[in-house]
Amino acid sequence: xxxxxxxxxxxxxxxxxxxxxxxxxxxxxxxxxxxxxxxxxxxxxxxxxxxxxxxxxxxxxxxxxxxxxxxxxxxxxxxxxxxxxxxxxxxxxxxxxxxxxxxxxxxxxxxxxxxxxxxxxxxxxxxxxxxxxxxxxxxxxxxxxxxxxxxxxxxxxxxxxxxxxxxxxxxxxxxxxxxxxxxxxxxxxxxxxxxxxxxxxxxxxxxxxxxxxxxxxxxxxxxxxxxxxxxxxxxxxxxxxxxxxxxxxxxxxxxxxxxxxxxxxxxxxxxxxxxxxxxxxxxxxxxxxxxxxxxxxxxxxxxxxxxxxxxxxxxxxxxxxxxxxxxxxxxxxxxxxxxxxxxxxxxxxxxxxxxxxxxxxxxxxxxxxxxxxxxxxxxxxxxxxxxxxxxxxxxxxxxxxxxxxxxxxxxxxxxxxxxxxxxxxxxxxxxxxxxxxxxxxxxxxxxxxxxxxxxxxxxxxxxxxxxxxxxxxxxxxxxxxxxxxxxxxxxxxxxxxxxxxxxxxxxxxxxxxxxxxxxxxxx
Amino acid sequence: xxxxxxxxxxxxxxxxxxxxxxxxxxxxxxxxxxxxxxxxxxxxxxxxxxxxxxxxxxxxxxxxxxxxxxxxxxxxxxxxxxxxxxxxxxxxxxxxxxxxxxxxxxxxxxxxxxxxxxxxxxxxxxxxxxxxxxxxxxxxxxxxxxxxxxxxxxxxxxxxxxxxxxxxxxxxxxxxxxxxxxxxxxxxxxxxxxxxxxxxxxxxxxxxxxxxxxxxxxxxxxxxxxxxxxxxxxxxxxxxxxxxxxxxxxxxxxxxxxxxxxxxxxxxxxxxxxxxxxxxxxxxxxxxxxxxxxxxxxxxxxxx
Numbered sequence: 040x041x042x043x044x045x046x047x048x049x050x051x052x053x054x055x056x057x058x059x060x061x062x063x064x065x066x067x068x069x070x071x072x073x074x075x076x077x078x079x080x081x082x083x084x085x086x087x088x089x090x091x092x093x094x095x096x097x098x099x100x101x102x103x104x105x106x107x108x109x110x111x112x113x114x115x116x117x118x119x120x121x122x123x124x125x126x127x128x129x130x131x132x133x134x135x136x137x138x139x140x141x142x143x144x145x146x147x148x149x150x151x152x153x154x155x156x157x158x159x160x161x162x163x164x165x166x167x168x169x170x171x172x173x174x175x176x177x178x179x180x181x182x183x184x185x186x187x188x189x190x191x192x193x194x195x196x197x198x199x200x201x202x203x204x205x206x207x208x209x210x211x212x213x214x215x216x217x218x219x220x221x222x223x224x225x226x227x228x229x230x231x232x233x234x235x236x237x238x239x240x241x242x243x244x245x246x247x248x249x250x251x252x253x254x255x256x257x258x259x260x261x262x263x264x265x266x267x268x269x270x271x272x273x274x275x276x277x278x279x280x281x282x283x284x285x286x287x288x289x290x291x292x293x294x295x296x297x298x299x300x301x302x303x304x305x306x307x308x309x310x311x312x313x314x315x316x317x318x319x320x321x322x323x324x325x326x327x328x329x330x331x332x333x334x335x336x337x338x339x340x341x342x343x344x345x346x347x348x349x350x351x352x353x354x355x356x357x358x359x360x361x362x363x364x365x366x367x368x369x370x371x372x373x374x375x376x377x378x379x380x381x382x383x384x385x386x387x388x389x390x391x392x393x394x395x396x397x398x399x400x401x402x403x404x405x406x407x408x409x410x411x412x413x414x415x416x417x418x419x420x421x422x423x424x425x426x427x428x429x430x431x432x433x434x435x436x437x438x439x440x441x442x443x444x445x446x447x448x449x450x451x452x453x454x455x456x457x458x459x460x461x462x463x464x465x466x467x468x469x470x471x472x473x474x475x476x477x478x479x480x481x482x483x484x485x486x487x488x489x490x491x492x493x494x495x496x497x498x499x500x501x502x503x504x505x506x507x508x509x510x511x512x513x514x515x516x517x518x519x520x521x522x523x524x525x526x527x528x529x530x531x532x533x534x535x536x537x538x539x540x541x542x543x544x545x546x547x548x549x550x551x552x553x554x555x556x557x558x559x560x561x562x
Numbered sequence: 563x564x565x566x567x568x569x570x571x572x573x574x575x576x577x578x579x580x581x582x583x584x585x586x587x588x589x590x591x592x593x594x595x596x597x598x599x600x601x602x603x604x605x606x607x608x609x610x611x612x613x614x615x616x617x618x619x620x621x622x623x624x625x626x627x628x629x630x631x632x633x634x635x636x637x638x639x640x641x642x643x644x645x646x647x648x649x650x651x652x653x654x655x656x657x658x659x660x661x662x663x664x665x666x667x668x669x670x671x672x673x674x675x676x677x678x679x680x681x682x683x684x685x686x687x688x689x690x691x692x693x694x695x696x697x698x699x700x701x702x703x704x705x706x707x708x709x710x711x712x713x714x715x716x717x718x719x720x721x722x723x724x725x726x727x728x729x730x731x732x733x734x735x736x737x738x739x740x741x742x743x744x745x746x747x748x749x750x751x752x753x754x755x756x757x758x759x760x761x762x763x764x765x766x767x768x769x770x771x772x773x774x775x776x777x778x779x780x781x782x783x784x785x786x787x788x789x790x791x792x793x794x795x796x797x798x799x800x801x802x803x804x805x806x807x808x809x810x811x812x813x814x815x816x817x818x819x820x821x822x823x824x825x826x827x828x829x830x831x832x833x834x835x836x837x838x839x840x841x842x843x844x845x846x847x848x849x850x851x852x853x854x855x856x857x858x859x860x861x862x863x864x865x866x
Contacts (some may be wrong), residue, residue, distance in 0.1 A: 073681070073684070076684065206711050211600075213564070215803070234682075234683060235682075348591075437681050439681060439684065440684065482773050483775065485750050486769035486772050488749045488750070489749055490679060490805070494802060494806065494807030494808035495808065496749075496802055500749060514751060536772065536773075
């Protein structure tokens with residue numbers, strides 16, 4: 040090996056790929072933002088579109104071919120050739136799990152094989168569930184878990200921490216310090232941090248979910264990948280007979296089972312056979328094998344993958360659970376009376392289709408320049424958790440902006456042109472006259488009217504003579520909504536200067552996506 | 563209030579009988595009364611860079627306001643995600659010409675900013691102002707977004723509706739603050755002109771100013787004092803202001819109005835909408851506080 044010393048070893052190459060893909064992923068993540076022009080080029084939705092699990096569940100839910108998700112075929116092709124190389128070389132969550140192993144105190148491998156079947160059972164349950172109307176893939180998909188946590192928690196937290204630091208230097212440090220710190224801050228603002236401070240509903244739960252996935256490595260190395268990850272399960276199914284695979288040692292190795300001990304996914308058995316369905320090609324064994332016995336070979340040269348330890352009962356139970364669980368959904372109140380304040384982003388499909396296509400990745404929330412989109416709690420049911428909704432009091436839908444539809448990986452939020460966006464009703468505003476100042480106290484205000492973005496304003500006002508709180512006769516301008524003009528953007532609710540609740544509120548009433556669906560299940 | 567009343571007040575005051583009188587109010591009104599009639603310059607033409615030069619000429623050109631080495635702040639209206647044709651923001655060519663004039667007068671730095679109503683990046687891009695300032699290609703011309711850290715609490719000692727508010731630090735302590743609003747319709751205040759443009763230089767929950775808008779703007783004008791007010795009336799928005807959106811609501815006037823007197827500039831610009839200055843509450847309140855002239859008959863108007 041001496042002449043090749045300047046080249047990285049097998050593990051070095053793999054690490055390089057992991058770092059490379061992770062950095063690429065982060066770049067795409069940060070670029071998932073307004074860039075000065077209406078059209079966004081290059082966003083982290085790319086990652087989701089190469090995810091065959093989400094492609095499958097989205098297509099099963101839609102019962103049609105979702106063209107946006109076809110790039111997932113590339114991952115399938117890669118898997119058919121190299122097995123689960125994607126998990127070991129490209130998956131950003133896998134890279135993060137590997138990188139954080141030291142943090143959770145359990146470097147090294149673990150040959151334990153128990154629990155592997157769970158990912159297959161989960162996969163079956165998710166696929167059948169998606170087909171029958173219970174879309175849950177977004178909660179366990181590795182990319183969804185990762186992007187959601189970064190978008191809703193890590194990125195805003197980083198912004199807050201750095202802004203606090205640079206605010207302190209700006210206000211208290213001497214000028215010569217600021218000559219250094221201010222350009223650094225400007226650079227970070229321009230290229231790394233979100234443009235302005237953001238807040239997100241469910242930011243902590245989404246972070247906890249990611250940390251839990253990383254923390255499971257303490258129990259067993261790559262716990263999530265080998266036991267839970269349904270994408271890993273799907274790729275494992277495609278890796279049973281890869282064209283190229285690793286072939287391990289044999290009886291000549293004597294008592295040495297170093298490969299088995301260090302294998303991070305427990306893919307190597309007592310006989311040193313490497314299970315291609317579990318092996319993520321991390322190449323640790325290749326590099327560490329004292330006798331250089333482990334090498335790549337054509338599939339025919341190696342024994343077949345051991346059978347999946349998945350009993351018929353488990354299969355049936357998974358299928359049945361996926362098919363039967365959706366039956367409980369129509370029994371819930373919101374099947375008849377949907378949450379009125381659940382305002383979906385412009386271009387969102389009709390609710391059942393939307394829930395089926397949405398992968399809960401949080402990209403729309405990340406890209407939303409008004410910080411209007413937030414993760415739902417239980418407003419849309421348990422399966423609506425982490426789906427986007429507009430919270431007008433926190434942010435509003437920017438009239439000319441169409442970014443959420445551009446980044447949505449599956450088209451759960453349709454891509455809208457600017458004119459189409461202007462005509463898309465996501466809800467309607469109404470006034471709470473008990474709080475609205477011109478009505479309640481006879482005080483002028485109409486900030487809502489000022490900000491109403493439709494060229495023919497949906498909020499208009501009447502000049503009215505009223506008796507104000509002090510008992511004086513005064514003339515004030517009282518606002519009102521013209522329903523046929525209001526598109527529900529929520530800027531009125533957002534800019535209403537009252538403290539606490541706004542006096543003008545947006546509900547989902549009149550939304551375009553359900554225009555033709557009156558009389559159907561409450562919609 | 564007039565000079566006679568002021569003298570009476572001073573007599574009372576000097577007699578020590580009325581120490582509780584709001585003396586700031588009296589003094590500023592008196593000062594206004596003693597000022598010579600303000601000069602309002604008006605220029606019309608389709609070549610906006612030339613128009614800026616033309617409108618500043620009677621006022622002594624930019625050199626009368628910007629001295630070499632000055633730190634200048636130019637505050638256009640970049641409030642809305644609208645294009646120049648829609649007339650909701652100051653025209654980018656006007657902004658560029660004003661910044662260039664300040665640079666030519668020797669400014670050490672010209673900062674352009676606005677605290678927008680729509681998303682800041684969209685406003686800066688759609689208005690064309692960001693590109694216009696960057697196109698100057700001079701390191702001294704800086705356009706930046708309103709940085710939350712730069713808004714500092716200010717005591718407004720003469721304020722009647724506002725006594726304390728967060729105001730942009732550089733707008734306050736620069737050597738020359740140039741107010742560069744666009745003239746347009748506004749639902750609550752009738753029109754938005756120079757005084758209303760101060761809204762973009764302040765922090766906080768600005769909507770609450772609407773509860774007594776005219777007086778609040780006059781109060782702000784006591785601390786945020788432009789050396790020059792240049793009102794862009796190249797396009798004026800007649801309806802559905804202040805953000806418009808329909809070019810049918812825009813009238814092209816190709817007009818600029820400039821004055822060192824912020825109230826006079828507003829008052830004269832009001833006439834472009836066939837309105838009287840008395841109909842704009844901020845003009846009336848600022849005049850009453852002695853911040854400038856609103857009586858059209860007591861102005862020297864050049865080019866009008």
